[in-house]
Amino acid sequence: MRKFFNRMPLKKTALFLLSFVAVSFTSCMNDSEAPAPAEYSYASFYQASPDAQNFNILVNNVRVNNDLFGYSKFYIYQNFTPGTYNFKFSPATTTDPGPSVEKSVSLEKDKVYSIFTIGLRSQTAASGKGQEVLVVEDELEIPATGKAGIRVIHLSPDAPSVDIKTVGTTPNTLFSDVAYKEDTDFMEVNTGNVKLNLVHSETGEVLFTTPNELTLSEKQIYTIIVRGMVTPPANNTNSINIQLYRNYPDR
Numbered sequence: 001m002r003k004f005f006n007r008m009p010l011k012k013t014a015l016f017l018l019s020f021v022a023v024s025f026t027s028c029m030n031d032s033e034a035p036a037p038a039e040y041s042y043a044s045f046y047q048a049s050p051d052a053q054n055f056n057i058l059v060n061n062v063r064v065n066n067d068l069f070g071y072s073k074f075y076i077y078q079n080f081t082p083g084t085y086n087f088k089f090s091p092a093t094t095t096d097p098g099p100s101v102e103k104s105v106s107l108e109k110d111k112v113y114s115i116f117t118i119g120l121r122s123q124t125a126a127s128g129k130g131q132e133v134l135v136v137e138d139e140l141e142i143p144a145t146g147k148a149g150i151r152v153i154h155l156s157p158d159a160p161s162v163d164i165k166t167v168g169t170t171p172n173t174l175f176s177d178v179a180y181k182e183d184t185d186f187m188e189v190n191t192g193n194v195k196l197n198l199v200h201s202e203t204g205e206v207l208f209t210t211p212n213e214l215t216l217s218e219k220q221i222y223t224i225i226v227r228g229m230v231t232p233p234a235n236n237t238n239s240i241n242i243q244l245y246r247n248y249p250d251r
Helices: none
Strands: 041-047 055-059 074-080 083-091 101-107 112-118 132-137 147-154 162-166 173-178 187-190 192-194 196-200 206-209 214-216 221-227 241-248
Touching: 041 101, 101 112, 101 132, 147 173, 196 241
Parallel strands: 041 112, 147 221
Antiparallel strands: 041 074, 055 083, 083 101, 112 132, 147 187, 162 173, 162 196, 192 214, 196 206, 221 241
């Protein structure tokens, strides 16, 4: 199993708007001698459990991470041969280790996925807020000229449904009434710099404002993660906030 960060690059192809190949072949062989392109699925990884310890990532019981998979850690898309995999996130410490979480996932050819560890180790599965693995299929399309693509995924386990609004005298609502564990479709927005408010959908209370402007660049695709806790426990500084990461290009 190839370790993360020793991966092959993802590249756009002309076959459809956003597909990926794991390697480009450059050789002096004749076309008739060239090997067929490899077939892959792709998955990224994000650690959103705000009270979890650091994890190791095991794919079919083989560790694949080079560094610890801690809170807010993000691994860009990794290539996998299509098939069914067991993704296990195992505590990396023997001191108060907490539970492992795992999920078997069928990765299909040419499809792109985001895999998240979410929830609270202090909650049970029956509560709907316990630690678990969440898998989202990413429908990526390259945005039009002058546009960026953006979506939101709500991963704050004790937060209400939220809206994402621009900051300004006439705020624009980008996303509304997004519940915990819910992900939106990607939408096109104008490029440029923007500050965002995270807003309680029912009361209008501003739960978080980005301290700095976020840059949305042309033809790039982003995810807004709602993360952390509205009421973190003692000795936990992971308060509710939002993080922007780029899905494409992935480097």
